[in-house]
Amino acid sequence: MSQNHQEDNLGKAYDSRLMARLLKYAKPYWALLMISVLLLVFIAGVDLARPYLIKIVIDDHINVYNTPVLVFNESPDDNQAVLHEGKYYLRIDDSAHLxxxxxxxxxxxxxxxxYLVENYVSLQGKSHRIDSVDDEYILHVEENQTYPAQRLSREEISLFRNSDFIAIRQLSIIFLAIITLGFLLNFIQVYILNYASNKIIYEIRQQLFSHLQSMSLGFFDKNPVGRLVTRVTNDTETLHEMYTNVLVNLFKDIFLLTGIVIIMLRMNVRLALISFTVVPIILLSANLFRSKVREVYREVRVKIAGINSSLNENITGMKTVHIFKREQQQFDEFDKINEEHLIANKKQIFIFAIFRPSMEIIRSLGMALIIWYGGAQVVGGIMEFGVLFAFxxxxxxxxxxxxxxxxxxNILQSAMASSERIFALLDTxxxxxxxxxxxxxxGLQGEIEFKNVWxxxxxxxxxxxxxxxxIxxxxxxxxxxxxxxxxxSIMNLINRFYDIQKGQILVDGIDIQDIPLDQLRxxxxxxxxxxxxFSGTIRDNIALNNRSISQEEIEAVAQYVNAHHFIERLPGKYDEPVTERGSTLSSGQRQLLAFARALAFDPSILILDEATSNIDTETEELIQDAVTKLIKNRTTIAIAHRLSTIQNCNKIIVLHKGHIREMGDHQSLLQKQGIYYKLYQLQYKESLLPS
Known part of the structure; x- marks a missing residue:
């Protein structure tokens, strides 16, 4: 049982034609998406504000020593001035204003x-000390400069730093408010974006399912069910990732990068340029990683497709596996596929294990450059410590x-491949x-005519x-x-599951190609x-969820085809659950329900396609009784190998290699001793033998 699980190529990472079609699905939700983008601007602003607030706290309200203070004999206009021993002290931010x-x-x-030192002097990069001489304090700077100093008590320090305490408290509240605001904005943004994205994917899935329902049977003959299921499930889920993680959230990354670059350049151009020296290394590493991970990512997709297909095949055919004692062989085959998937995953993990630490090393290199250069700037008094912290x-x-x-x-690349497959399906x-x-x-009277049909x-x-x-x-x-x-094939053509190449099929004198498909069927x-x-209940399987068919009508058709007696014996009767494919029902019971299902819609034409081939003798007798009643005033077409089920038909048409060889009733065909006679002899040769 060899398997071929090749996956389509991932294709280009961006295709403008495909993206334009994807954006059409987003168009009805443009307002929600624009709100989401706008929220991302504020969220990026919140992320950018946090380090800057801390920088303000450090430079303006914590690290304020060695900052010039103006001394006044009379109270200045500024209410920030501090009164101490008859003089007013007012701190300023820049010595250039002296x-x-x-x-x-x-x-x-x-x-x-x-200490409160008279006469401002910058101490950055200078050696200094404070000595006590006769209960007086002297500041010594560079061994040759001295300044009178006064040691401040805890109360006096609180007096001088009171405005800083208030500012730090206020900034802490602002910081907390910003964090809370960021949480709320993130929550709203994620909710809105996922709501819009899920609605988009919902509509794509609805369109796909509706399109699949409209496809001809010939399409399903050429396309495996697993592939179509993948289009509706996996491929649409990949698009969901693109709408949520790429289409909108990409703006946040752009806003954040742009904001960081602008703030860093405004704070310190030289330090910003030094920080950006690692960017080319990052881009090269990311490009190398992208090319490697693409190959491995595709390999993992192929292997997981193999696992899914193998599981589907083995679970569906489990009965056959048990009958022929193939458990070990099938296990070995699955084990091989599973091991290949493990190896592919190991490759992917290996690449990520190299890339992510590499990014960390490059980031650490950038940090080292900042600390090396920025630290020297801080020690030299050229740059404030808060700026270094913010950087x-x-x-x-x-x-x-x-x-x-x-x-x-990677998400975008996968989404482009998925969208290409989805649109290829929709365009079919x-x-x-x-x-x-x-x-x-x-309605139809039920006359059917085939004219020279090929x-x-x-x-x-x-x-x-x-x-x-x-007919x-x-x-x-x-x-x-x-x-x-x-x-x-004749049954398929009457229902227009396929179209003929030559000739004409008429129903009530009308070419079936001129009758709307829904009205015909x-x-x-x-x-x-x-x-x-289908999974559901007995009632659901008879009415096919058609709410216009009442319980009385369901029971009536069930009694008509002799299904009512076995349904009444079930624990839930008409509400008895039906498992997948009706596995808990016998083939005869399923066939009786199929009869009831067909009759529930009261068709003008009834087609029985080998409808009794899987029925036991007892059930066949029940169906024969039902068929006799069903065919009254209804055009009935029976396609059967078991000739016992068709002996009472008005007409029997014998087909051989695509041609009509014989036509007539049961007795006339037997008298001809042709193909029908031979078929009849083959089926009843034992009963015809002399006893």
Whole structure:
């Protein structure tokens, strides 16, 4: 049981044509998406504000020693001035604002004590000490400069630093408010974005499912079910990731990077340029990572597809596996596929294990450059410590969007491949469509006519060749023949599951290609050889969730086809749950439910496609009784191998290799001793043998 699980190529990371189509789905939700983008601007602003607030706290309200203080004998206009021993002290931010002859002072922190020193002098980069001489304090600067100093008590320190305490408290409240605001904005943004994205994906899935329902059976003959399920599930989920993580959140990364660059350049151009020296290394590493991870990512997708396919095959065919004792062989095959998936995942983990630490090393290198240069600037008094602190934080933030952009590239690439597959499916036109000017009908009498019909599933490999016959309203006609003679194909053509290549099929004198598909199929009931049961209840499977069919009507048709007696014996009766494919029901019970399902819609034409081939003798007798009642005043077409089920039909048409070889009733065909006679002898040779 070899398997081929090749996955389509990932393709380009960005395709403007595909993106334009994807954006059309987002158009109805543009207002929500724009609100989400606008919120991202504020969220990026919140992220940028946090380090800057801390920088203000450090430079303006914590590290205020060695900051010039103006001294006044009379109270200045500024209410920030501090009264101490008859003089007013007012701290200023920049020594450049000092005027000639202005009395000054400054606070100095030395050996756990705080001193008020007369005459401001910058101590940055200078050696200094404070000595005590006869209960007086002297500040010594560079061994040759001295300044009188006064040690301040805790109360006096509080007096001088009171405005700083108030400012720090206020800034802490602002910081907390910003964090809270950021949380709320993030919550609203994520909710709005995911709401819009889920609505978009919901509509894409709805469109895909609706499109699949409109496709002709020939489409499903060529496309495996697993592939179509993947389009509706996995591929749409990949698009969901693109809408949520790339389409809108990409703006946050751009806003954040732009804001960080602007703030860093405004704070210190030279230090910012030094910080940016690691950016080329980051871009090269990201590009190398992207090329490597793309190959591995595709390999992982192929292997996981293999696991899914193997699981589907083995679980579906578990009965066969047990019957032929193939458990070990199938386990070995699955183990091989699973191991290949493990190896592919190891490769992916290995690449990520190299890339992420590499990014951390590059970021650490950037930090080292900042600390090396910025630290020297701080020690030399050229730059404030808060600026260095902010730079370190901004550099941490700077790397996050770059890492995010690398991951977004992979999501975008996968989304482009998924969207290409989805649109290829949506662009596939149904082979069977309604006519441009259809003929509206209210009901059908049931007359069917084939005129010189030729049909092939592929090219000119003809299944039906020059088929002509007429079925009158209310007649029961059977088609018989060897396997591959074309019996089921006739049923498919009457329902317009496929279109013919030559000839004409008429229903009530109207070409079926001129009748709307829904109206045509509404008037035709089919009971297939393998009756398909949906998950739900017995009632749901008879009415197919058609709420217009009442419980009384459901029970009536069930009694009509002799299904009521076994339904009443079930624990839940008509509400008895039906498992997937009706596995808890016998084949005979499923077939009886299929009869009830067909009759619940009261069709003008009833088609029985090998409907009794899987039925036991007892159930066959029940169905034979039902069939006798069903065919009254209803055109009935029976396709059967078991000739016992069609002996009472008005007409029997014998097909052989796509041609009509014989036509007539049961007795007349036996008298001809042709193909039908031989088929009859083969089926009943034991009963015909002399006892």
């Amino acid at each position: 005027e000639q002859g202005q009395e000054t002072a400054h606070l100095v922190r030395y050996e756990q004590n705080t 370190i934080n901004y550099l941490k933030q700077f790397f996050q969007p770059i890492n995010d952009l690398t991951e977004k590239y 036109e149904p082979e069977v469509t309604n006519a441009e000017h259809p003929v509206e009908i209210k 049909f092939a599933y592929h090219d000119e490999d003809w299944v039906l060749k020059d088929i002509s016959f007429i 009158r309203p209310g007649e029961s006609v059977a088609f018989v023949g060897a396997t591959g003679a074309g019996k089921s 509404k008037n035709i009931g089919i009971v297939l050889q393998d009756a398909f049961m």
